[in-house]
Amino acid sequence: MNNIAIQLTNLSKQYSLHHEKPTLAEKLFSRTRKEKIWALKDISLTIMAGEKIGIVGSNGSGKTTLLSIIAGITEPTRGQAIVNGRVAALIGLEAGFHPELTGEENIYLNGMLLGMSRREIKAKLKQIIAFAELEKFIDVPLHAYSNGMKMRLGFSIAIAADPDILLIDEALSVGDQAFQKKSRQAIEHFFRQGKTIILVSHYPTTIQKLCPRAIWLENGQIKAIGKSRQVISQYQKTSHA
Amino acid sequence: MQDYFNFLWVMTSKEIKARYKNAFLGFLWIFLNPLFQMLVIGFIFQKIIKTPIRHYFSFLFAGLLAWNFFAYSFTKATPAFVWERTLIKKARFPREAIPLSIVFANFFHFLASFLLFFIFLLAWPGGHISWLGTATIIMAILWIVLFTIGATLLSSALNVKYRDVNFFIQALLILWFYATPVIYSLNILPPVYLPLFQFNPLAYPFALLHHSLVATPLPPASILWTNLGLSFLIIVLGILVFRRESKFFADWL
Incomplete structure (x- = not known):
C-alpha cells in the first residue's frame, strides 16, 4: 500500500x-x-x-x-x-453520551456519530461491550456510570470503528490500571496493523x-x-x- | 444516504426517548399539556370574553398543538449547539442532525396528538372533514414544519457565534404567539390590521389549518403570497447560513 x-x-x-x-x-x-x-x-x-x-x-x-x-x-x-x-480521533472519549439512555442505546448513538453504520454497530456490539467490561451495566442508563466507565465505553466504541487513520491526543489513561494496560495494548495492536497513526x-x-x-x-x-x-x-x- | 437517514433516526429517537423516560405519566404528557392549555384559554375566551368563533375549543386545540410544535422546536434547537458542544468537538458528523432531530422529535409528538384529535373530531356527532379538507390540513402542517426547519437552522447556526440570539428568540416567541392567529382568527379582527399579518409567515398556515378543521373564513390571498414568499426566504436563508457556518462551529464552542 x-x-x-x-x-x-x-x-x-x-x-x-x-x-x-x-x-x-x-x-x-x-x-x-x-x-x-x-x-x-x-x-x-x-x-x-x-x-x-x-x-x-x-x-x-x-x-x-x-x-x-x-x-x-x-x-x-x-x-x-x-x-x-475513515478517521477516528481518540479525543473527548467520555463525550457524546446521553445520560437518560442505556449503555446499549448509547453505543448506537455514539457509534453513528463516529461514522459507523447501524448494521456495523450491531455486528460489533458484543465486542464493544466485552472490551469495555460493561456486560452487567449495559441496560442501565448512563447517568449511573462512573467517569471511568464512560471513558472505557468511549474508547471501546472508538476502536471498534476500525479506522484507517487514528488520531491520538496526549497520553491515554483510560480507566483503572488494568484497563490502561488493555487500552495501550489495543493501540499497540493498531500500530502493528499498518494503520496510519x-x-x-x-x-x-x-x-x-x-x-x-x-x-x-x-x-x-x-x-x-x-x-x-x-x-x-x-x-x-x-x-x- | 441510507446511513444518513439511519443516523437522523437514531438522533431523533434519542430525543423522543430521553424526554419521557423519567416522566410520570410518560407519553401522556404530549396530549395533556395542550389539553390543559386549551381548557384554560378556552374557558377565558368562551365564558368570559365570549368569542364569536364557533367550535372554539376545537379551533383552539388545533392551533395550540401546531404552535407548541413550532415553539418547542424553536426554543430547544436554538441553543442546541452550545449544549452539545462536546459532541461538536469530538467528531465529524452532519451538524444539521442536531437541530433536525429536535424538530423531528417534536413533530412526532405533534403528529401523535394531532391524530388523536383528528379521530376525536371525526367521531363527534356531525363531525366531517372532506378529502380536500384533509389535503389542506396536510399542506398547512407541511408549511409549518418546513418553516420551523428553516427558522431553527438559521437561529441555531447564528447562536453559535452570537449567544444573544437565544435571548432574542425567547423574547420574540412570546410576542409571536400573540401575533399569530392561534387564539383568535383573522376574520374577527378589524380589517385595517390585516396587512400587518403579511409580515408573519405563520399567519396563513395557521388560518389554513383552522379553515379546514372548523371552517373559519380564509384571509385574503395577499397574505398567502407574502407569507409564502417570506417563508421561502427564511428557509433558503436558513440553509445557506447553516451551510456556511456549520464548518466552523467547533471554533466558536
Missing part, C-alpha cells in the same frame, strides 16, 4: 480571539476590533498510508488544531486538507518508541520534520535547555 493517507497543502487556520462572547447586537450596532491569531500557518505535509508519525510541540503550538482539521471537526481558513479513509504527546520518549517520523510544531509552523530521534533531540535541546 503506497497510497497517500493525508495530504495538507499550504494549510492555515485563523481564530478570532474574543475576550468576551460576541453578540449579534454588537455586530449590528458597533464596530468591534477583532483580534485574530493564526493557530496554523502554511503547513504542507504528506502522510502515506500506514505511516506512524508523532507530533511534538509546546502548549498552543497548534497540535490540537491540526488534529481537529484532519479529523474534519473544523475546516482550514486557507489551504487544503485531503484525508483518505498520528500521535500527539508531551512525552517525546513515547513518540520515539512508537513513531519512526516526527514533526515539531512551534507557533503554528513546522519547525522540524524528519526521523523522530533527530526531531526530538532538537526539540528537547530548545525546550529543556
Whole structure:
C-alpha cells in the first residue's frame, strides 16, 4: 500500500480571539476590533498510508488544531486538507453520551456519530461491550456510570470503528490500571496493523518508541520534520535547555 | 444516504426517548399539556370574553398543538449547539442532525396528538372533514414544519457565534404567539390590521389549518403570497447560513 493517507497543502487556520462572547447586537450596532491569531500557518505535509508519525510541540503550538482539521471537526481558513479513509480521533472519549439512555442505546448513538453504520454497530456490539467490561451495566442508563466507565465505553466504541487513520491526543489513561494496560495494548495492536497513526504527546520518549517520523510544531509552523530521534533531540535541546 | 437517514433516526429517537423516560405519566404528557392549555384559554375566551368563533375549543386545540410544535422546536434547537458542544468537538458528523432531530422529535409528538384529535373530531356527532379538507390540513402542517426547519437552522447556526440570539428568540416567541392567529382568527379582527399579518409567515398556515378543521373564513390571498414568499426566504436563508457556518462551529464552542 503506497497510497497517500493525508495530504495538507499550504494549510492555515485563523481564530478570532474574543475576550468576551460576541453578540449579534454588537455586530449590528458597533464596530468591534477583532483580534485574530493564526493557530496554523502554511503547513504542507504528506502522510502515506500506514505511516506512524508523532507530533511534538509546546502548549498552543497548534497540535490540537491540526488534529481537529484532519479529523474534519473544523475546516482550514486557507489551504487544503485531503484525508483518505475513515478517521477516528481518540479525543473527548467520555463525550457524546446521553445520560437518560442505556449503555446499549448509547453505543448506537455514539457509534453513528463516529461514522459507523447501524448494521456495523450491531455486528460489533458484543465486542464493544466485552472490551469495555460493561456486560452487567449495559441496560442501565448512563447517568449511573462512573467517569471511568464512560471513558472505557468511549474508547471501546472508538476502536471498534476500525479506522484507517487514528488520531491520538496526549497520553491515554483510560480507566483503572488494568484497563490502561488493555487500552495501550489495543493501540499497540493498531500500530502493528499498518494503520496510519498520528500521535500527539508531551512525552517525546513515547513518540520515539512508537513513531519512526516526527514533526515539531512551534507557533503554528513546522519547525522540524524528519526521523523522530533527530526531531526530538532538537526539540528537547530548545525546550529543556 | 441510507446511513444518513439511519443516523437522523437514531438522533431523533434519542430525543423522543430521553424526554419521557423519567416522566410520570410518560407519553401522556404530549396530549395533556395542550389539553390543559386549551381548557384554560378556552374557558377565558368562551365564558368570559365570549368569542364569536364557533367550535372554539376545537379551533383552539388545533392551533395550540401546531404552535407548541413550532415553539418547542424553536426554543430547544436554538441553543442546541452550545449544549452539545462536546459532541461538536469530538467528531465529524452532519451538524444539521442536531437541530433536525429536535424538530423531528417534536413533530412526532405533534403528529401523535394531532391524530388523536383528528379521530376525536371525526367521531363527534356531525363531525366531517372532506378529502380536500384533509389535503389542506396536510399542506398547512407541511408549511409549518418546513418553516420551523428553516427558522431553527438559521437561529441555531447564528447562536453559535452570537449567544444573544437565544435571548432574542425567547423574547420574540412570546410576542409571536400573540401575533399569530392561534387564539383568535383573522376574520374577527378589524380589517385595517390585516396587512400587518403579511409580515408573519405563520399567519396563513395557521388560518389554513383552522379553515379546514372548523371552517373559519380564509384571509385574503395577499397574505398567502407574502407569507409564502417570506417563508421561502427564511428557509433558503436558513440553509445557506447553516451551510456556511456549520464548518466552523467547533471554533466558536
